[in-house]
Amino acid sequence: xxxxxxxxxxxxxxxxxxxxxxxxxxxxxxxxxxxxxxxxxxxxxxxxxxxxxxxxxxxxxxxxxxxxxxxxxxxxxxxxxxxxxxxxxxxxxxxxxxxxxxxxxxxxxxxxxxxxxxxxxxxxxxxxxxxxxxxxxxxxxxxxxxxxxxxxxxxxxxxxxxxxxxxxxxxxxxxxxxxxxxxxxxxxxxxxxxxxxxxxxxxxxxxxxxxxxxxxxxxxxxxxxxxxxxxxxxxxxxxxxxxxxxxxxxxxxxxxxxxxxxxxxxxxxxxxxxxxxxxxxxxxxxxxxxxxxxxxxxxxxxxxxxxxxxxxxxx
Amino acid sequence: xxxxxxxxxxxxxxxxxxxxxxxxxxxxxxxxxxxxxxxxxxxxxxxxxxxxxxxxxxxxxxxxxxxxxxxxxxxxxxxxxxxxxxxxxxxxxxxxxxxxxxxxxxxxxxxxxxxxxxxxxxxxxxxxxxxxxxxxxxxxxxxxxxxxxxxxxxxxxxxxxxxxxxxxxxxxxxxxxxxxxxxxxxxxxxxxxxxxxxxxxxxxxxxxxxxxxxxxxxxxxxxxxxxxxxxxxxxxxxxxxxxxxxxxxxxxxxxxxxxxxxxxxxxxxxx
Numbered sequence: 001x002x003x004x005x006x007x008x009x010x011x012x013x014x015x016x017x018x019x020x021x022x023x024x025x026x027x028x029x030x031x032x033x034x035x036x037x038x039x040x041x042x043x044x045x046x047x048x049x050x051x052x053x054x055x056x057x058x059x060x061x062x063x064x065x066x067x068x069x070x071x072x073x074x075x076x077x078x079x080x081x082x083x084x085x086x087x088x089x090x091x092x093x094x095x096x097x098x099x100x101x102x103x104x105x106x107x108x109x110x111x112x113x114x115x116x117x118x119x120x121x122x123x124x125x126x127x128x129x130x131x132x133x134x135x136x137x138x139x140x141x142x143x144x145x146x147x148x149x150x151x152x153x154x155x156x157x158x159x160x161x162x163x164x165x166x167x168x169x170x171x172x173x174x175x176x177x178x179x180x181x182x183x184x185x186x187x188x189x190x191x192x193x194x195x196x197x198x199x200x201x202x203x204x205x206x207x208x209x210x211x212x213x214x215x216x217x218x219x220x221x222x223x224x225x226x227x228x229x230x231x232x233x234x235x236x237x238x239x240x241x242x243x244x245x246x247x248x249x250x251x252x253x254x255x256x257x258x259x260x261x262x263x264x265x266x267x268x269x270x271x272x273x274x275x276x277x278x279x280x281x282x283x284x285x286x287x288x289x290x291x292x293x294x295x296x297x298x299x300x301x302x303x304x305x306x307x308x309x310x311x312x313x314x315x
Numbered sequence: 316x317x318x319x320x321x322x323x324x325x326x327x328x329x330x331x332x333x334x335x336x337x338x339x340x341x342x343x344x345x346x347x348x349x350x351x352x353x354x355x356x357x358x359x360x361x362x363x364x365x366x367x368x369x370x371x372x373x374x375x376x377x378x379x380x381x382x383x384x385x386x387x388x389x390x391x392x393x394x395x396x397x398x399x400x401x402x403x404x405x406x407x408x409x410x411x412x413x414x415x416x417x418x419x420x421x422x423x424x425x426x427x428x429x430x431x432x433x434x435x436x437x438x439x440x441x442x443x444x445x446x447x448x449x450x451x452x453x454x455x456x457x458x459x460x461x462x463x464x465x466x467x468x469x470x471x472x473x474x475x476x477x478x479x480x481x482x483x484x485x486x487x488x489x490x491x492x493x494x495x496x497x498x499x500x501x502x503x504x505x506x507x508x509x510x511x512x513x514x515x516x517x518x519x520x521x522x523x524x525x526x527x528x529x530x531x532x533x534x535x536x537x538x539x540x541x542x543x544x545x546x547x548x549x550x551x552x553x554x555x556x557x558x559x560x561x562x563x564x565x566x567x568x569x570x571x572x573x574x575x576x577x578x579x580x581x582x583x584x585x586x
Binding site: 125127198199200233234238 | 343344345347348349350351353425428429430431432433434435438443444446448449452
C-alpha cells in the first residue's frame with residue numbers, strides 16, 4: 001500500500017510572526033522547510049529550519065534535498081531594516097534566485113507576499129484601488145523601490161512560467177500579536193506621531209486572518225495578483241485613539257517641514273519615506289480575492305485595537 | 316457622561332440623530348466607508364448645515380423628490396460662488412428629505428485632499444476626490460453622486476459671468492451610461508451672489524497651488540438660494556461616438572439652463 005506523499009513546501013521569512021502562523025496551519029498536513037535571512041528559528045523537530053542567504057549557492061541544495069512542491073515566499077527585509085542596497089540584494093535579487101530555482105526544480109505553486117505600499121500614497125489616489133492600478137510607489141521614494149521591483153519580477157515570472165502558478169498577494173496593514181512592522185509598532189506604542197490635520201483612511205488585517213488568506217491561496221492554484229483586505233475602514237488617528245495611543249502632532253505644512261523633522265529624528269516607527277502613507281489614503285479593494293478564494297476575515301477591527309490597548313506594556 | 320456625548324446631545328437633535336441612523340449606508344464596523352465618510356461626523360455636519368440651509372440662505376428647493384429612492388444616480392448641477400456651498404445645499408436638501416432620504420456624495424476638486432483638516436473634514440461628510448474611478452465605484456455601490464461638470468471653470472467664474480454655464484466635461488455622461496444611472500439635473504440660483512468676485516489673481520493662485528485666487532469681500536453674503544431639481548433623464552448604454560456623447564451632455568446642460576431660468580424668474584430679490 002502506497003501512502004500519498006505529503007506536499008513539500010518551502011516557507012521563507014520563518015522568523016516572522018506571520019510565517020509562523022502559516023507554518024502552524026500547515027504543519028499537520030504538509031512537510032515544511034523553513035528558511036530566513038535573519039536568524040535560524042527553532043520550529044520543532046519535524047521542521048528543518050535554516051538561516052540562509054538566497055543568493056548563496058548552498059540555497060540550491062535545499063531544492064535538491066527536499067524536492068519541494070510549493071513555495072510560500074514571505075521573507076522580506078522590511079523597509080526599516082538594513083541599507084537600501086542590501087535590502088535590494090536580499091529582496092529583489094534573492095527573490096529572483098528563488099523563482100529561478102523554483103522553475104528549475106519544477107515547483108508547481110508559488111505564493112508571494114507583497115504589500116499595499118506598492119501602490120504609493122498620493123493625494124489623488126481613488127479609494128478601493130484594484131489590482132490593475134499602476135504602482136506609483138517607486139516614483140515616490142527610493143526606499144520603496146525594492147517592494148515594487150520584487151512585484152515586477154514576480155509578475156514577469158507569473159507570465160513567463162505559467163506552470164509555477166504564481167499568486168501575488170498585496171495585503172493591507174498586517175497587525176496583531178507578534179507583528180513587528182511599522183504600523184504595528186505605532187499602534188503598540190504609548191505615543192504615536194501624526195501629521196497635523198491628516199488622518200487618512202486605513203485598512204488593517206489581523207495576522208491570523210492573513211495567515212488564513214495565505215493558506216487559502218496556497219491551496220487553490222489560481223494565478224494572479226490579489227489585494228487582501230477586509231471590508232472595513234478606519235481613519236488613522238481614530239485607530240490610534242482606539243489603541244489608547246497619545247497622538248503627537250507633527251506640523252504638516254509646508255511638506256518640507258515634516259520631512260525635515262522625521263529625517264532628523266530617524267524614528268524607526270515613523271520613517272520619512274513612509275510619511276505619505278500617514279497623510280494620504282491607500283485604500284485597496286480586496287473583493288477579487290474574497291470572490292476567487294472564498295476568503296472571510298474573522299477578526300474585527302475592534303478586537304485588533306483592543307489587543308493593542310490592553311498590551312501597552314508587554315510583560 | 317463624557318464630553319463628546321454631552322456635546323452631541325447639545326449639538327445634534329435626537330430627531331436628526333435618528334434620521335441619519337435610519338438612512339442605510341454601506342459602512343464598516345467603526346462607521347467609516349472606504350472614502351472616509353463617517354456617520355458620527357455627518358450628524359454634526361448636518362446639524363450645522365441645517366442652520367445654514369434654513370436660516371442663512373433660506374433655501375427653497377423644488378422637485379427634490381425627483382431623485383430616485385435607491386440605486387445609482389448622478390445629480391448634475393451648475394457650479395458657482397468660489398466655495399462649494401452649492402454642493403453642501405444640494406446634499407442637505409436630499410439628506411433631509413422626509414421620505415427616502417439619502418446621503419449623497421459630492422465629487423470635489425483635486426486640491427482639497429492636500430489641505431490639512433479641511434480635506435479630512437470634507438471626506439467625513441461625504442465629499443470625495445473627483446476622480447472618475449471614485450465616481451464609478453460609488454455608482455457601482457448604488458450611491459447618489461453630486462457632480463459639477465463645469466469644475467473650477469464654474470466655481471471660479473467672476474460675478475460678471477454669473478449664470479453663464481461654462482463648458483461641461485463629458486465624463487459624467489460616460490459614467491451615467493455605463494452604470495445605467497439616471498441623471499437628475501439641478502439649477503442652482505443664488506450661490507453666484509454669495510461670494511461675488513471681480514477678478515482672479517492667477518499668479519497668486521499658482522504660487523499657492525490653489526485653483527483660483529478671487530478678489531472678493533472676505534464674507535459669504537446671505538443670498539437667498541433656489542434649488543430646482545428636474546425630472547430624471549435616462550440614457551442608454553449603447554456604444555456611441557464621442558460626438559453623440561457631447562450631444563447628450565448638451566441636452567443635460569440645456570435642461571440645467573432651463574432650471575436656472577426658472578429659479579431666476581422665481582426669485583423676487585437677491586437677499
